[in-house]
Amino acid sequence: MTKEKNLLKEEKELFRIDGKPAFLEALPLAFQHIVAMFVGNVAPILIISRVAKIDPSVTTILIQCAMLAAGVATFLQIYPIKLFGGLRVGSKLPVVMGTSFGFLPTVLAILGGNSLNLPILFGAQIVGGIASILIGAYLKKIRKYFPPLVAGTVVFSIGLSLFPIGINYMAGGVGAPTYGSYQNWAISLIVLGTVLYFNQFTKGITKLSSILIGIVVGYVISVSLGMVNFTPVREAAWFAFPKFFIFGAPKFEMGSMIAMVIMYLVTAIQAVGDLSAVTLGGVNREVSDQELSGGVIGNGVGAIFSAVLNSFPTATYSQNVGLVVLTKVVSRYVIAIAAGFLLIAGFVPKFGAIINTIPSAVIGGGTITVFSMITMTGIQVISKGGITGRTMIIVGLSVAIGAGIGQVPQSIAQFPQFVKLIFGSSVVMSTLIALVLNIILPKENHK
Helix, strand or coil: CHHHHHHHHHHHCCCCCCCCCCCCHHHHHHHHHHHCCCCCCHHHHHHHHHHHHHHHHHHHHHHHHHHCCCCHHHHHCCEEECCCCCEEEEECCCCCEEEEEHHHHHHHHHHHCEEEEHHHHHHHHHHHHHHHHHHHHHHHHHHHHHHHHHHHHHHHHHHHHHHHHHHHHCCCCCCCCCCCCCCHHHHHHHHHHHHHHHHHHHHCHHHHHHHHHHHHHHHHHHHHHHCCCCCCHHHCCCCCCCCCCCCCCCCCCCHHHHHHHHHHHHHHHHHHHHHHHHHHHHCCCCCCHHHHHHHHHHHHHHHHHHEEEEEEECCEEEHHHHHHHHCCCHHHHHHHHHHHHHHHHHHCCHHHHHHHCCCHHHHHHHHHHHHHHHHHHHHHHHHHHCCCCHHHHHHHHHHHEEEEEEHHHHCCCCCHHHHHHHHHHHCCCCCCCCHHHHHHHCCCCCC
């Protein structure tokens, strides 16, 4: 009887935010979270590194840094640091942080395909992090300017801007000698088919890890076809401490900073949605203002730390939020175990070197579903308020002008560089237009 009571008590600990279940009980649940976020945390690094033509050995370091940054940012969220005036760094909720796909279009616009611009990116990221801290402190006052209509338009534009990236990777990566080959497309489609099968026709851990399974299948095929070079893996060390500012001191360029500040404003709205979903779906209550404020401030501090550590912007992971809502396991201890594994991976360069050998076609086949889901999530959020004439004007114009300029960057070629950096990003442009139109266009009368 006592044993049954102990088991029941342990089980209850899983469903309390401050609960501490047995390690062996929490371990498989933590592994699920790692599986859910793993591809999302690594794929942006691989895409950015290959577009900016970063040396593979340096990319290994970037992957190592991304793991470490994700672990630290997650710990900050689940175990907050108290500040002043009731403010704190972190939401104290079971959320996982990692490298964000949402920043990808803006990051690539700032880099312009040149790794020499990385100091400019990290400078902008630091400023964006500071802005996120300020946004978090005053979140309650500015939240009204970002209703679902605006937030959904932003998410929709992010998804659209990622499609060309996904297709280029499915074809083998721009600049690759085999770009557009039958072989690349065959592997990409096999990966995509595997992802769809496990996502739609299975349940549990295989459904959650469908993208990871698809990439493993594609990787095995690529190895058998001789498409993978393991030399960087043999040369990588087993253990190494992370290095700060390996690309030099950050540089601060006006256009890049403004674009990144806007993106952190967008990320704040995403965090509001994710944190609200955790409390509503996990513990059946509304999220508190302190939790929201702490979560956005935690985003900002995580951004600054990531920049110092040569890593790219982080954000809350909606797929992990979905996992919390699905299982109702809200124990921060479970998330802490997952974050601990990320920290360990951050000190093992050989791990990053293995990840860096994944062919572009495999990454493309695995991530195109992520990009499509981001887009559909945006549509879902927009439709919450109903599709009216006003909605169609705001969403249509925002996406048309934003995506249009993003696809035809030469249309603003005569403008100064800082203007091109701000408005050349389709996501930033769509965000600004949606924000302004929502404020100035008259609300519809539903009498």
